Amino acid sequence: MIRAAIDGENPDRLYTVTAGRSRAADNAFDLVTLVVSESEPTPGMQSEHAAILRMCRTPTALVEIASELRLPVSVVKILLCDLHDTGRVSARHPSSAAVTTPLPRPEILKQVLVGLKKL
């Protein structure tokens, strides 16, 4: 595993990345929220923001961004909130996030089955 990079991470660096915030303002971003860039990186932009905008030219799940940037999920949520608040990215939240029942709807599951059987 190449996880030593984060395991031995200096917390100071993470606070610098997020300008001292430890939590995103809201929990709108799920692990699998798909993020899409709405603009190109601009000169002088924070490098993490620029990297996200490059990465999300095609829809990219939050967890993939975290993996690629090697940052904890919660830190990436904060970065995404910044970009989302300023309209630089749009978010496609998972439909399951809006569902309060414990079980997904049969129609959704049927589509999952069809997709899996094609594997």
Place this chain on the structure above:
Amino acid sequence: MDSRSSDLADPPPADPPPADPPPVDSPRVDSPPASPAPSRASLPLADSVSDALKIVIVGGFGVGKTTMVRAVSEIRPLSTEETMTGAGVGIDDTRGLRGKNTTTVAFDFGRITLNEQMVLYLFGAPGQERFWFLWDRLFAGTLGAVVLVDTRRVTDSWYAIDRLEHHGMPFIVARNNFGEPEHTLPQLRDALSLSDDIPLVECDARQRSSSKSVLISLVDHLYALSTAQETSS
């Protein structure tokens, strides 16, 4: 802070891969992306994908979670982690963690594009105690879980099964067969104190077809539960 890009496993894409094959006359809105040679480690998702789903594979260290993810994933398994700092403790109502500054949980994942709109993410997650403090934050909205069992360490699974039941998360149990299994499935069901309505299947996590059928067993189970719920309400 030095440039993060040098830390990346792969060079950042200078340009996205060409989205379309050589100019086409008629506009083809729904044409699949040109697949060859993704510039990133991961194959980009199509622009049309709008909904992502989650399935979690829980199991002890070395039981084959990542192997199973790799067997079915369209990208090589990636890894990431979540940390929970002292500042988050309390806000997240995890009083049991008080006094501990940082909790870190690492997990692997892969994905399967199901159709033009839907993609399924598979997470391989450790069943250890600290992981469950992050369950609600990370895995709310998960369709269901597979508990991957190594019969040499059945006790590891007890805890995972207990926690899934606690979280009201539907699941099935899959035994990853390393060599000749010493016990029959009914014996294993007994050892796990697993009720009869929870499917217990065997698999070889290295095999794509076998891992695929585990996922299908899970979704079949979820489907049965979901339709039963709809008809009863």
